[in-house]
Ligand SMILES: Nc1nc2c(c(=O)[nH]1)N=C([C@H](O)[C@H](O)COP(=O)(O)OP(=O)(O)OP(=O)(O)O)CN2
């Protein structure tokens with residue numbers, strides 16, 4: 001074993017993916033006026049779209065045998081299956097069952113993506129790997145980070 005990895009080395013490993021989706025920010029419990037006041041143009045009846053940039057970060061100890069925390073090829077495949085399949089080219093209000101009763105803000109999307117990935121990693125996690133952060137850029141300027149709290 002390389003002496004570099006003789007003691008546990010804790011690292012953060014990230015991968016970015018992009019998907020595009022439409023949404024409308026609208027709460028049916030509010031009046032149209034209230035929705036307009038709170039969400040402005042984002043509550044327009046026919047919705048609008050975003051090119052979301054998602055960055056997932058894992059945390060844990062480098063495996064001394066492989067030199068990996070987690071194979072990024074495997075993470076890429078998981079993100080394709082769990083995120084792209086679910087969200088890409090979808091209407092978040094209509095096509096994602098978990099969001100039907102929610103206002104699909106970036107905060108809510110980050111929490112949902114956390115729950116999906118946390119569950120998926122738990123099922124394959126026989127090593128010390130944790131989901132550390134879900135970060136979503138909704139626009140070039142607006143982003144949300146969720147660390148599972
Ligand atoms: N806390 C949040 N605030 C807002 C969210 C959100 O998810 N969480 N979302 C939106 C809208 O989805 C909206 O589409 C964002 O658009 P906008 O504010 O116009 O964003 P831009 O960065 O493109 O705006 P600029 O005009 O370029 O500044 C609103 N708020």
Ligand SMILES: [Zn+2]
Nearest residue numbers: 023042048050
């Ligand atoms: Zn929006």
